[in-house]
Amino acid sequence: VFSDSNISYDMTEGVIGDWQSDGEWSWVLHVWNVENETWIESQEEISALVLDADTHLAWAPSNADIGNLPPGVDCDGHGWAMGSGGAAHCMCDEGYERPDGDWLSCVSEGTASGEVGNETDPHEESLGLYEVGHSTVTFILDKQMRKRVAYSGIYWDAEEFTHDVQSLEHE
Structure with a gap:
């Protein structure tokens, strides 16, 4: 691996x-x-x-x-959780979306009920909390064990990964 x-x-x-x-x-x-x-x-x-x-x-x-x-596994196994507390929300994998009002779930696109729920978008609120966010699967955690960087798939650049780890190490 x-x-x-x-x-x-x-x-x-x-x-x-x-x-x-x-x-x-x-x-x-x-x-x-x-x-x-x-x-x-x-x-x-x-x-x-x-x-x-x-x-x-x-x-x-x-x-x-x-x-x-x-x-x-976060987000029903189809994404990853970004943010924490009230700003927590799922970043869903391709082909999945957050159902209306449920910011901590991912469902197949087009299957959401269409119900109106939480009008506050935690994704918008948390964008300033992250320095890097690539996608999902391999997470780099900071010293407080919070997800700070995420890489999708298995074919990511090792030098970029090492740079991100070293940047977090020196925070």
């Missing part, structure tokens, strides 16, 4: 990109459990995992509070 995206890692040495674990922590791979909607520690090495469009992975330090990780 990482090699396809030109991200170096050596789990024997505890290295992902420019970050290396030490005596106080190590990297732990987590897999999103759809049935109970929680992150669980993977019992397999990443090379043994079968990955598909519904697979969601998170590398996290062993001393991290996993309860603070964002959910593996």
Whole structure:
């Protein structure tokens, strides 16, 4: 997975990109459990995992509070949540839209009920809260574990990804 995206890692040495674990922590791979909607520690090495469009992975330090990780699936599995609190809303995948008044869901285009609901657009309100927003799937979290950058698909530019991580690291 990482090699396809030109991200170096050596789990024997505890290295992902420019970050290396030490005596106080190590990297732990987590897999999103759809049935109970929680992150669980993977019992397999990443090379043994079968990955598909519904697979969601998170590398996290062993001393991290996993309860603070964002959910593996947002927006009915068809988008990602942007913003927080009253400004939270879904950025829906192509072919999906937010139903009227429900800012935290994504449904197939043309299937929304047409009911009028919340007139305040949290997307418009939260645009100033983000410095970068690409799309969905691979999230870069800031030091407060908030989603700050999102990359779609698996074929994104590794140098751009590294630049975004380094920018957030120095905030």
